[in-house]
Ligand SMILES: Cc1cc2nc3c(=O)[nH]c(=O)nc-3n(C[C@H](O)[C@H](O)[C@H](O)COP(=O)(O)O)c2cc1C
């Protein structure tokens with residue numbers, strides 16, 4: 087299974103095409119819309135999110151509530167496009183008409199300058215339109231389809247916020263995955279601890295007042311995955327590696343950890359590795375889950391726990407110095423609108439990009455053109471490894 091996205095931030099629409107999904111899998115637009123609406127919400131977002139109301143138009147690959155086995159095509163319209171028709175239209179415009187709107191002032195931390203140097207665009211709007219995290223709408227749409235497949239296979243996945251600007255939420259081992267899913271849906275800051283979440287929201291409000299931005303850490307948990315998904319036999323079949331790549335590819339993400347992650351460097355082996363136990367009911371399982379559900383690029387059958395680090399948003403009301411590419415003069419940028427913190431929204435994006443990688447690995451390992459047969463195969467595999 088693979089997907090591609092297309093679309094500019096202030097253009098007509100975001101488009102997603104997914105190929106490789108089996109036929110006869112139940113799916114409705116609501117499965118996708120729930121995810122899209124969750125991505126839009128989250129404390130710290132700017133005025134753009136008040137304009138957009140992301141709803142999917144399923145334009146291919148689904149009929150009467152079931153996948154057909156053909157490519158799935160999804161469209162989400164940009165409601166903001168109506169304010170940008172003269173800037174984003176596809177008809178050629180003269181230099182005179184365009185000159186007032188040309189973007190020549192790159193923002194430190196965004197794709198503007200490197201993209202201009204690479205593609206030779208002297209109007210950096212040609213860069214920022216596509217490098218904008220508006221594109222994560224299309225990725226979440228793809229991930230929502232993958233999540234639907236996982237849900238039908240009894241695999242649950244949820245993303246939430248662990249840390250914002252150094253304010254950390256402690257582990258909550260008493261929460262079930264269903265509790266986490268409910269809290270992640272209801273909380274506007276997506277923190278599993280309400281009191282810590284309030285502190286995070288205060289920090290976001292303060293950053294906004296200061297004209298600054300803040301980052302944080304998102305975590306994704308997956309339960310219900312059988313052991314042995316992924317492979318050790320080639321570097322590009324290691325599922326933890328693929329997940330890490332997908333998380334790192336989210337706009338503004340700067341690092342990925344599984345389980346105790348970087349902490350492993352400071353511990354002895356006896357404090358890191360997860361001892362193996364066996365019971366009739368569970369088959370093989372682990373006393374602990376410090377490695378976050380992966381050994382040798384394959385799942386261990388324990389919950390997968392992955393964290394992603396998001397840097398603070400680069401567009402700042404408090405300007406940073408940069409250089410105008412036309413005049414070569416320094417300037418201090420002033421901006422019209424931006425998110426001050428998108429970590430709660432990014433937790434939803436992360437959940438969906440991870441869901442896609444997992445669904446893709448499952449379909450690679452158990453290829454099947456028909457969803458009901460895939461489900462039977464997975465159930466059989468679960469029983470096989472329980473009795474192994
Ligand atoms: C959900 C989400 C919302 C974002 N909102 C903004 C924003 O309002 N302004 C901004 O400058 N960057 C925003 N970003 C981050 C930029 O898109 C990102 O920093 C940029 O594409 C450069 O990529 P890099 O940071 O990965 O190097 C957002 C990222 C995400 C995931």
Ligand SMILES: C=C(O[C@@H]1CC(C(=O)O)=C[C@@H](OP(=O)(O)O)[C@H]1O)C(=O)O
Pocket residue numbers: 095132134135138217218219220222223337423424425
């Ligand atoms: C539009 C979305 O996020 C945008 C991501 C983004 C950026 O530079 O990455 C900049 C902002 O857009 P604008 O410049 O139009 O205010 C965010 O709102 C979205 O998440 O749907």
